[in-house]
Amino acid sequence: MEFILFLLRRFTRLLLTILIISTIIFFVIRVIPGDPALVVAGIDASDEEIQAIRVKLGTDAPVAVQYINWMKDMVKLDFGKSLTSNQPVLKIIRQRFSLTFTLAILGILLGVIIAIPLGVLSAVHRWSLWDYFGMVFSQLGMAVPSFWLGIILLLIFSVKFPIFPLFGSDSLKNLVLPAIALGFARAAVILRLTRASMVDELSKEYIITARAKGLTEKMIHYRHALKNALIPVVTVTGIQFGYMLGGAIIIEQVFSLPGLGRLFLYAIYQRDFPLIQGGVVFIAIIFSLTNFIVDIFYSILNPKIRLS
Amino acid sequence: MELIVKNLDLSFVSGGSEAHALRGIDFSVKEGEIHSLVGESGSGKTVTSTAIMRLLLSPPARINSGEIILDGINTLKMQEKEHRKIRGKKIAMIFQEPSKYLNPTLKIGKQITESLILHLGMDKKEAVLRALAILETVGLGGGKRVLNSYPHELSGGMKQRAMIAIAISCNPDFLIADEPTTALDVTLQLQILELILSLKEKLSMGILFISHDLRVVHDISDRISVIYAGKIVEGTSKNELFSNPLHPYTQLLLKSIPDAEKRGTRLTTIPGKVPDAENIPTGCAFHPRCPKAQDICREKEPEMKEYIKGHFSACHFSQGEGF
Numbered sequence: 001m002e003f004i005l006f007l008l009r010r011f012t013r014l015l016l017t018i019l020i021i022s023t024i025i026f027f028v029i030r031v032i033p034g035d036p037a038l039v040v041a042g043i044d045a046s047d048e049e050i051q052a053i054r055v056k057l058g059t060d061a062p063v064a065v066q067y068i069n070w071m072k073d074m075v076k077l078d079f080g081k082s083l084t085s086n087q088p089v090l091k092i093i094r095q096r097f098s099l100t101f102t103l104a105i106l107g108i109l110l111g112v113i114i115a116i117p118l119g120v121l122s123a124v125h126r127w128s129l130w131d132y133f134g135m136v137f138s139q140l141g142m143a144v145p146s147f148w149l150g151i152i153l154l155l156i157f158s159v160k161f162p163i164f165p166l167f168g169s170d171s172l173k174n175l176v177l178p179a180i181a182l183g184f185a186r187a188a189v190i191l192r193l194t195r196a197s198m199v200d201e202l203s204k205e206y207i208i209t210a211r212a213k214g215l216t217e218k219m220i221h222y223r224h225a226l227k228n229a230l231i232p233v234v235t236v237t238g239i240q241f242g243y244m245l246g247g248a249i250i251i252e253q254v255f256s257l258p259g260l261g262r263l264f265l266y267a268i269y270q271r272d273f274p275l276i277q278g279g280v281v282f283i284a285i286i287f288s289l290t291n292f293i294v295d296i297f298y299s300i301l302n303p304k305i306r307l308s
Numbered sequence: 309m310e311l312i313v314k315n316l317d318l319s320f321v322s323g324g325s326e327a328h329a330l331r332g333i334d335f336s337v338k339e340g341e342i343h344s345l346v347g348e349s350g351s352g353k354t355v356t357s358t359a360i361m362r363l364l365l366s367p368p369a370r371i372n373s374g375e376i377i378l379d380g381i382n383t384l385k386m387q388e389k390e391h392r393k394i395r396g397k398k399i400a401m402i403f404q405e406p407s408k409y410l411n412p413t414l415k416i417g418k419q420i421t422e423s424l425i426l427h428l429g430m431d432k433k434e435a436v437l438r439a440l441a442i443l444e445t446v447g448l449g450g451g452k453r454v455l456n457s458y459p460h461e462l463s464g465g466m467k468q469r470a471m472i473a474i475a476i477s478c479n480p481d482f483l484i485a486d487e488p489t490t491a492l493d494v495t496l497q498l499q500i501l502e503l504i505l506s507l508k509e510k511l512s513m514g515i516l517f518i519s520h521d522l523r524v525v526h527d528i529s530d531r532i533s534v535i536y537a538g539k540i541v542e543g544t545s546k547n548e549l550f551s552n553p554l555h556p557y558t559q560l561l562l563k564s565i566p567d568a569e570k571r572g573t574r575l576t577t578i579p580g581k582v583p584d585a586e587n588i589p590t591g592c593a594f595h596p597r598c599p600k601a602q603d604i605c606r607e608k609e610p611e612m613k614e615y616i617k618g619h620f621s622a623c624h625f626s627q628g629e630g631f
Contacts, residue, residue: 204408205403205405205408205409206408206409206410206411206412208363208403208409209403209409209410209411209471209474210411211361211363211395212361212363212395212396212400212401212475213395213396213400213422213423213426213474214392214393214394214395214396214397214423214426214427215392215396215422215423215426216392219422219426223414223422224411224414227413227414228411228412228413231413301413302412302413303412303413303458303460304412304458304460
């Protein structure tokens, strides 16, 4: 019961966040100098043509009316039609989303699978070989830009040793290298945090109680410390996942993957305003949803959260 | 059965400096008695108890000499694996701040049953039944509800009871209670003390009670050892200690207990403070603060002697019937 109430509270908060985000996006677009219609129409367009585009974009109405229309569309999840392809924005985004999503999930999974065990090992065996390996790993991960890593991976594993395909996006095999390129930096961050958090937990008093009970070191580490240590890790992993959707834009470019990133980049080149707007709102919604899911995990790990 | 600490000498070594925290501690706790270890902060009470439980990190802690004998066996000679089997089973410990010493994300039930499963080989069901019985013993009504609670859902007093429940779950022969009431308010203090007394009776445990509060110690102890700068300076039965303290340090400690009869007069305090474990004074460690100090106190360390039957003191000027 307590948990359901908690979920409801968090869900309301999610809706509110999305409402505020879409409001901000609406105003940001209108505050930025320049009339989209002018940009879309080009230099040679006549006043009538420009006016026609304004009507099409809906920017001819007073701002208040535009806002109400915008909000109405938001509720219906209607982002309008793309100017270039004339298809509904949501439909285009949906087509491209699954690739980017799979890529991000693979990336974060890879990051978590490497980073959390390595972080725990580094914390438990401080200043051991594991720890040094972890340090080098995370230094590299933070220093190496993902697009560069992507290119190097392609050169080694697709060109020199053709293990993975150079082009294409139809099989999971195509996504391995981009996921590594994307996940490496994330793994570095998660690794550092896991280690720090685990070290912190192991120095807490309840660990002394666990020792006094005669528990084995394994039980102390995994049953007692790890659950507490993972609380901040889960939060940051969620945020990292959000960033990953953004980072995918660059990686998709490197690997020529037709994902969301390429779509939005293309939309910006083409001045496809409805698509850009829709894209920004969509990413924002995904970000908020991720946070919502993280909150749920967080509350499972940390019983104190459910009360507040 | 007896827990004997013999001539325990322990230092903390880090870098080039050495802090001589325990300089030959001697005392024993018998089955069914409460033996209190009393002293100021920094005197070595907690180091003694955590050394018995082998909870000190080594390094920096280093045991120089001595024995800790439990049930006839010197536990200092045990491998960690063997020692782990007696911790929580034969000897258990409760701590000062239960809110810090309980795992915040594990349910109380789990924190109790894991020892039962580990040490007594119970299955989950048996362990839960036993845990419910233990909750009764420590006066935590509410049974299953408490087992399913997280520490933050319990009050301070309940948390300390839960801590005690965890400690006594495997029915240990000895319990070390390190200032278990210091973090609690006065009414709760009394309740927890009564609980500890009743446990001693019911389970005939030997309890090593660590405290800086002589009034608390007076209410609960059978025997008392006074510790100063890493050494026991006086040890005897409670009544003897309170009626006939032999060591000047004990005498001053007793004088500095505030009580209603002394209302309006100035509180007696002992000037100075406990010496650093890195800088123990020569001779008797108490001599810089001692009103009776003579030349001999600066030069020669007094030996622990039995001045009256069952009453030991380590002072050049203690007098008794000549035991």
